[in-house]
Amino acid sequence: MKIIDGKKIANDIKEEIANEVKQIIEGGGKTPHLAAIIVGHDGASETYVGHKEKACTQVGFNSTVLRFEDDVAEDTLLRRVHELNEDSDIDGFIVQLPLPKHISDQKIIEAIAPKKDVDGFHPVNLGRMVIGLPAYISATPAGIMELIERYNIETSGKEVVVIGRSNIVGKPISILLAQKTNPGNATVTITHSRTKNLKEVVSKADIVIAALGNAEFLTADMVKEGATVIDVGITRVKSDKTKSGWKLLGDVKFDEVAEKAGWITPVPGGVGPMTIVSLLQNTLKASKREIYPE
């Protein structure tokens, strides 16, 4: 078993980005600038946005956080999105989800200009990704692809089984890994709650992507000897062994699967740290007009 160290790779990439930003600024270029809209005071959302701000600082980006109370009108939020679309200093921005129930997440997402949609949630970016055009890829699938690439894990001709068909992980990673790219060119099977004989299907996979959101679901008996196992799940459970009283579990029963796997991502420290890095990478691309040239 060999650990895919997402934390290390994330730090490496942050350093690379920081160096590039330094060069851009030394060359007289504009400092990349990420904005985030956050509505209400949800603890998890606050934490995520805080991490994103901190990461911006680490790599030398400017960052702006725009806060709204949770009774904000949808129209007010839409107006702010339009202003950000027009603001030439903001290269990209995100709207922290979920939004309060009286606001349509989808309406807000579709109001974001695709060229500034660094979360990659706008249908234009998803659609462009599907047809293999340059696009902002959302954080988790982009992070997985980056880990696979940096660890030189062969995907061409390999059997990949994705467990879970969510819009933000299962579906996009299935498409990305099946495409005529490197990494990519894999034979990809999408599985989900209706899949029969899941154990049989998964046990043939050279690479398993567990993204169903079910703590310690994937056990050793389901995994082929030597398979690469990518764990996307994060479930917070009570623990009397940690100071905080909580611990994080992935979708993979790590200890037993690790003994059988070739490469494996831990939780925490695997895919998780890559997601913020993907957002930084998208923001850098936005500031360089890489995806949507002007």
Next chain:
Amino acid sequence: MKIIDGKKIANDIKEEIANEVKQIIEGGGKTPHLAAIIVGHDGASETYVGHKEKACTQVGFNSTVLRFEDDVAEDTLLRRVHELNEDSDIDGFIVQLPLPKHISDQKIIEAIAPKKDVDGFHPVNLGRMVIGLPAYISATPAGIMELIERYNIETSGKEVVVIGRSNIVGKPISILLAQKTNPGNATVTITHSRTKNLKEVVSKADIVIAALGNAEFLTADMVKEGATVIDVGITRVKSDKTKSGWKLLGDVKFDEVAEKAGWITPVPGGVGPMTIVSLLQNTLKASKREIYPE
């Protein structure tokens, strides 16, 4: 072996559409109106556009064909697309592909207003389809879904193998069949030229979608007894047995696979006739503002 009769289903649906159009007009509604842009004089494109016009007439739609010489400037074409976007009498329109080399297919497609993109090629429609939002689904995958539905072929929990990963068939049909819908909920495997042991993979499938564009590729030894076989391929080959001197072959070696299959689509008369019907269905939806309410 039982034949999935695409021709019959296509005719049934045309009748249903014709009846609905009659009711719309009797109710004082506007006649649905499809426009097609065709550039140059390619024989196949002329034929397709001709078929589409004829189908419009059959169901009582208005149709407009806009012809351009193959030296038309990209800007001229873009201007025409913008005019069609604004033309309130045109419910939907298509641009017959491929375009001459000096014009970017993608640029033209992305200029079409998503709400009028009845071919479903605009990234917004693809992206919305991926996340399960209402969207125009392109003709071939929509036609396949319709056949599966009308023949009550069970997909939930079934193993589907898609051969081919094209943007207009393989990728969208993989996503549609894996989604939490009916038809759908299948365990879907996307295969392609880099897939190893294709025979082994395909031979486990309950449903095979052959969409690689390789005449008579799928042979009986690759197919499980009783499997449903959907043939998307159309290759024109010389024949001394037909009056025209040509015949059409699918991706499936029909005679031998038919003996082993449960349900099977013939070529011609299977998926083919459904594609124009899908376009009519999308145009009707456009005229009713079903996908993009105003």
